[in-house]
Amino acid sequence: MTFTPEQARRDIPILNRVLPNGRNLVYLDNAATTQKPQQVISAISNYYETTNSNVHRAVHTLAGEATDAYEGARSKIAEWFGIGDGYLIFTAGTTEAINLAAYAWGRHNLVAGDVVVLTEMEHHSDIVPWQMLAQEREIEIRWVPLQVETSSLDMEVFAASMEGAKLVGCIHTSNVLGVRNPVEEVIRLAHSAGARVILDAAQAAPHDRLNIAESGADMVAVSAHKMCGPTGIGALMVNAETFAEMQPFIGGGDMIREVFLDHSTYQEGVHRFEAGTPKIAEAIGWGAAIDWLAQWDIAEIHSHALGLARHTAAGLREIEGMRVFGDHGDGDGAVVSFIHDKLHSEDMAHMLDAHGIAVRTGHHCAQPLLRKLGLTSTNRVSFYLYNTMAEADFFLATVRDLVARFT
Amino acid sequence: MTFTPEQARRDIPILNRVLPNGRNLVYLDNAATTQKPQQVISAISNYYETTNSNVHRAVHTLAGEATDAYEGARSKIAEWFGIGDGYLIFTAGTTEAINLAAYAWGRHNLVAGDVVVLTEMEHHSDIVPWQMLAQEREIEIRWVPLQVETSSLDMEVFAASMEGAKLVGCIHTSNVLGVRNPVEEVIRLAHSAGARVILDAAQAAPHDRLNIAESGADMVAVSAHKMCGPTGIGALMVNAETFAEMQPFIGGGDMIREVFLDHSTYQEGVHRFEAGTPKIAEAIGWGAAIDWLAQWDIAEIHSHALGLARHTAAGLREIEGMRVFGDHGDGDGAVVSFIHDKLHSEDMAHMLDAHGIAVRTGHHCAQPLLRKLGLTSTNRVSFYLYNTMAEADFFLATVRDLVARFT
Amino acid sequence: MYEAGSWPIRLQQIIDEFSGVDDSMERIEMLFEYAREIDELPMSEWCDDTKVHGCQSEAHVLPMQNDDGTFHLMGASDAKLVQGLMAITAIALEGLAPSEVAIFSSDYASEMGLMNALTPSRANGFRNMFRKVVQAAQEMGE
Amino acid sequence: MYEAGSWPIRLQQIIDEFSGVDDSMERIEMLFEYAREIDELPMSEWCDDTKVHGCQSEAHVLPMQNDDGTFHLMGASDAKLVQGLMAITAIALEGLAPSEVAIFSSDYASEMGLMNALTPSRANGFRNMFRKVVQAAQEMGE
Numbered sequence A, B: 001m002t003f004t005p006e007q008a009r010r011d012i013p014i015l016n017r018v019l020p021n022g023r024n025l026v027y028l029d030n031a032a033t034t035q036k037p038q039q040v041i042s043a044i045s046n047y048y049e050t051t052n053s054n055v056h057r058a059v060h061t062l063a064g065e066a067t068d069a070y071e072g073a074r075s076k077i078a079e080w081f082g083i084g085d086g087y088l089i090f091t092a093g094t095t096e097a098i099n100l101a102a103y104a105w106g107r108h109n110l111v112a113g114d115v116v117v118l119t120e121m122e123h124h125s126d127i128v129p130w131q132m133l134a135q136e137r138e139i140e141i142r143w144v145p146l147q148v149e150t151s152s153l154d155m156e157v158f159a160a161s162m163e164g165a166k167l168v169g170c171i172h173t174s175n176v177l178g179v180r181n182p183v184e185e186v187i188r189l190a191h192s193a194g195a196r197v198i199l200d201a202a203q204a205a206p207h208d209r210l211n212i213a214e215s216g217a218d219m220v221a222v223s224a225h226k227m228c229g230p231t232g233i234g235a236l237m238v239n240a241e242t243f244a245e246m247q248p249f250i251g252g253g254d255m256i257r258e259v260f261l262d263h264s265t266y267q268e269g270v271h272r273f274e275a276g277t278p279k280i281a282e283a284i285g286w287g288a289a290i291d292w293l294a295q296w297d298i299a300e301i302h303s304h305a306l307g308l309a310r311h312t313a314a315g316l317r318e319i320e321g322m323r324v325f326g327d328h329g330d331g332d333g334a335v336v337s338f339i340h341d342k343l344h345s346e347d348m349a350h351m352l353d354a355h356g357i358a359v360r361t362g363h364h365c366a367q368p369l370l371r372k373l374g375l376t377s378t379n380r381v382s383f384y385l386y387n388t389m390a391e392a393d394f395f396l397a398t399v400r401d402l403v404a405r406f407t
Numbered sequence C, D: 001m002y003e004a005g006s007w008p009i010r011l012q013q014i015i016d017e018f019s020g021v022d023d024s025m026e027r028i029e030m031l032f033e034y035a036r037e038i039d040e041l042p043m044s045e046w047c048d049d050t051k052v053h054g055c056q057s058e059a060h061v062l063p064m065q066n067d068d069g070t071f072h073l074m075g076a077s078d079a080k081l082v083q084g085l086m087a088i089t090a091i092a093l094e095g096l097a098p099s100e101v102a103i104f105s106s107d108y109a110s111e112m113g114l115m116n117a118l119t120p121s122r123a124n125g126f127r128n129m130f131r132k133v134v135q136a137a138q139e140m141g142e
């Protein structure tokens, strides 16, 4: 089906929302979370209205149906991202996925003196779990610098940092700058140094099917809610070699084979890492989101959203006193961070909100990156498939007007 | 409002389900997971249709509304269970809640040689996390025996085990036997020995508001899906002293105060333990479940369900060759485990399913308990507010008929 | 190769028999009937080697060869349903060359409509049982 | 005690003024106007002691006493909206006895409809600012 944003909009109830201040919602905070089509909402309702049951262990019809729906969602999502369903572990989101990597892989494969390489572009989710581990274990964290002028990683320092590295954590696409990092090069360099790679693909997954097996990435973390799926679910996808090196993290029902008083034995496969009643409705909702997105070519979705970002960045750059980040190359995210030198980001955000426009403001969970830019806060607009050129233009006109009136 | 099961049923769409085999659904697997009223399903849909946004950090209307809804749900749930909302940490469920206790409290307060006391009645969720910790740290686990004849814990051994104990993990109400343990006595004995207590209240919470602050329990774990709430959410509720002893577990956005390259500082309060985008729709759905249950007196709900369990247990006991567990005293759960000496539990479950009756079969994630009973599997029926005497009678008639025909 | 469309005659008859029945209770009873037809492995011979893992029930199989070298399956379970499925498997494979068993398709169970009548853990148990049998047949061939 | 129904006259006027306005843009502009009315704390005096934590903006307050011992608040923020709220707070508290400030209710912000106009993190910042001011007033009394 040829992609048009109007068609996508029609499926999303919240986009008709009139806010309490009488304004129509203009939702430009998609990098924080995306809106949900009726198809996803109905998949969840439907599950609860017709199929709800605990999964895996019971001998009754509902349990069988619920298990099929849940495991079917896993297969669908894994296939979408190009990895076997035996290697997709459901988590609560990207954050828990990276923590799973740090606990289940990191704590069983990294020892004192080992080196973890991270970049200054990382989201807190890909910093704090490794800091916690580093503190516990006296692991060295090396930082690949962000080059502010080009909004890019210093790949020379990256290459030089590989000496002795055991793990590289890299944000696939920056949630602040929109920059897509050269992950192919990152993986190549890391692997030739014998290091494993974890990609934070929270911002990439909504725009790119990732082809995980082909990419060679060892671990990839994603969140459903950033790609029109429900809250409360995400995944860590892991290749076979890394999977074999992981040890149980969360203990409890469903992940065990046998429990004795003095020891237990564990399941093989993904269930080893999924203890307790799973995120059943959430997985099914995520599967429905994939079905919905799969109606179109993801490349068309991406180029539409990126087009809006480019248009917006260009428009913002024409405003005096405005600093705009990122250069929105072909693979980059549809995210535009900006800051006006006379209008504080919070004032800007409140005034945009008074016009119905939802943007994000603050450090975007990337304080080291912001610090490198010499800032504590930016405004950020981020686009997705259901945003339109008219919305981008309304946003630009509003910003121009506010700057004119208040500076 | 006076409680009647008919009224509760009217709100629950799935109870009208006709199964593929043409039978009406008779859902008696409530200890595994409960069914959802329209009010809960709509609260989730509504959230996605009108309010969906990421919470806590943004300066726009939706973010404010979503945060209010999410944090409002936390307050409501905390109030329901009789604890301050500053002490309710959202998790994915009971299993993750107990793991949070083991990681955030256990790993920072227990050292080699310390003693953890558990009971033979525990669910795997309250066994495996402590075994994993014990293995890591050379911690001693002491087991309080189940007395099979009386379906009760040996409280003399319990008292004797307190010497040197640092933590007691106890299942509040057994998911296999229905037995409610003397948790007041457990807490009293543990506290006088200086040990903290964690209660696995997964089965108690659907029937009892728990009065956590009053009870004196240090940590209490519950799951939303067992009390008409959605999948993917639960909580660990913690008293102030224990809370102060906990250290961060999952690292990432939202739980930090400041992130530097070489270290980070953390938030105070519950957010310290909730990294990443939270389970927003799930919390709101759980809040709606509490509102729905709160229409009635929880004691009436419990006594209705327990009445069905007693009736069923009595009926089953009249069948020759049937072994029935638990004695269904006043505070006990509405759970009846049974096993026929000539009809294998799996055959029984399949034949009941052929009549539309959903029961659970297996080890119920409590292998040590089953082993103590000398079994590998039982059948289990479990009742909740929307079950009726007619369903219990249909179940009994079916079992009688099957036993007559196939033994 | 034995697979959908080219099953042994006796198995095809059983498939047809099951396909003709809609009532789930009736299908269960039919399985119970078949359960009697297996060459039952006495409980005294149940051991770790014969055990099928991943079943809720105790299930044991002993794949062997008849005097003429053809395949024969003994088995038993404390759950009749499981034993019924085993029995149908035994009938299907009886008298085939081990090399034929080694590449026998397991699809007959779903074709009989048993896989969705069965729960996932049961289906899992069936798959483990079938894999054990096929593996034994492969080893006979070696 | 100053609380809903018994606010200082000048504060009551401000509350009425805000309550009369529906348009959110207009309310923001009013806050911007008030921002100018504060006794502005020069940036050179911003320090850890004056800093209000939990704001996205830099916000600083310096609670002090006039010559007659009554309360006075200096403050500033790089966000005008925050400074506007501070200014209204300063007006509300100006000339009160520190002991009166120490038990002043923070409810005026919600009564003005500012708390829901504000985002949670902003509301949080407001609460932290107010708490800092009240605490200082308590210490003055000691």
Ligand SMILES: Cc1ncc(COP(=O)(O)O)c(C=O)c1O
Binding pocket: A253, A275, A276, A277, A278, B031, B032, B092, B093, B094, B095, B096, B123, B125, B171, B173, B174, B175, B200, B202, B203, B223, B234, B365
């Ligand atoms: C007593 C008990 N504890 C713990 C659990 C685990 O709960 P969940 O699967 O929601 O994590 C259950 C339910 O399966 C239970 O019945």
Ligand SMILES: Cc1ncc(COP(=O)(O)O)c(C=O)c1O
Binding pocket: A031, A032, A092, A093, A094, A095, A096, A123, A125, A126, A171, A173, A174, A175, A200, A202, A203, A223, A225, A234, A365, B253, B275, B276, B277, B278
């Ligand atoms: C790049 C990046 N990584 C990680 C995350 C964390 O994802 P979640 O909050 O869903 O765990 C986000 C989103 O906030 C993100 O943008």
